[in-house]
Amino acid sequence: MNVFEGAACAFLWAQSQAVELDFWTKARWALWLLVGFFGIFPGIVAYMVWLERKVAARFQDRIGPNRVGPFGLLQPIADAIKLITKEDLVPGGADGAVHLAAPVLVITSAFLVMAVIPFAVGLAPVNLPSGLVYLIAASSLSPLGIFLAGWSSRNKYSLIGAMRAVAQLVSYEVPQVLATIPVVLWAGSFSLVSIFDRQVNQGWFVASPPGLLGFVILFIASIAEVNRAPFDLPEAESELIAGYHTEYSGMRFGLFFLAEYLSVFAVSCLATAIFLGGGMPIPFLAFPVNLLGESAWSYVIVDAMLLAVFLVKVLAIVFVVLWVRATLPRMRVDRLMNFSWKYLVPLALVNVLVAAVWYELVIRPGAFDAGRWMMGTAVTGPIVAAACWGVFAINRAHGARAPVSEQWPSVGRIGPGVGGRGVSRRGL
């Protein structure tokens, strides 16, 4: 039974269960699926590509796309036309069906992740009680698609890229998931809508020492999860051509490209929704929802403001992702794996416990106020700082004692025979 038959069976089963859906639910879903997922999200992503090209150009003292339309604004449309009219090459030795399925699987994963993001009050595609677990499950489909792409191409570079990609994605999935546990703990729910509601009452979750550490870990691990620089080892063009999508051309390559940007957008939305307070403009001030009276019209205006703030925050995170790409060089593969397992995972584990301490100190006693917040910060802040310092110190000491090789020091001094003058180098 293939995927389509499975989906059709699920649909028929749902019909046979006779779930009552009223007209408004159906209309809302149709709007989300046809306008949101088929129109707005791909549009946003297309213009993220334009933004990245413009921003990267400015960082490199260039102008960027400026020929197609004003400020190059029609560039994404020109790119799409070009991709569709390119010849669709499949290498002779490739596994045809899997080669076709891989990009579809990757883009499906990126779409499914978007289903639970709460953009504003009442503006989430669907409010699943287990939203965060669903989101993690959906996002872990993409390593599968990436591996299928690399394997089915029957190209050695693709295969190496795919193996690296899977090793990297599973390694960074652990800290990414662990970093979300404080949020679940404080909100007492997996539903992203409840997590947002909780932040309306208690301020942004990032505004606490364990929340800040969790946000940083989530941000770093998310960049690695979407294969962006400096963690773009799977598609390192200087060594692997294009990694797992070397043998992809035309629209199939375009789907990988689109999925990458859609994933960047999705993880930015996730970080905004669970750590940065969603659409709330000020960290500790509850948004005055009844600002303009009780009418439906004021509700629309308030929701529009929340949505605008949400999108501004997402845009800021996307910009930081582009900034990081323009600034940092690609990591070395052993350091990449080390950074996940020896830095982020221990820190995330400690952070879970610190988050529980924060809950006991600040959230459980009841009403949230400044005194409690400062008391909690005074207790948990030093623990978080000590944990960070400790992890880095242990890694320095360990790396200096057992370097990977003489030519390949992970930290500390390079011996006189290697580096020339015994240059002291500090690194990860």
Added chain:
Amino acid sequence: MIISNYIFIGLLLLVAMTFGLAPIALAHVVAPRKRSRVKEVAYECGVLTHGETWVRFRIQYYIYALLFVVFDIEVVFLFPWAASYADLGIFALVEMTIFLAILLVGLIYAWAKGVLRWV
């Protein structure tokens, strides 16, 4: 209500696959097709591919996969604990500290054994 949410997910799955397959189908109609043997050769920097491509992996990758399974299952235990922490209280925190300490010892053991070293 909960079932109907998952119907939306199912519909979204269909929409997402359509979104993936439709441009490929369109490209199939629009794009030129001039097949030749040279074009179908795998692109390995202009050199003909040598030897078998679909080979076994290095053991390194399996070890990371094993570690991943261990820690992912740990997350499966941590998530319900976190979601119901409000009702559990201090005792659950102590228990989870012990649980995490055991796991951390496992990570340190793997580290000391050189499993986490990429060679």
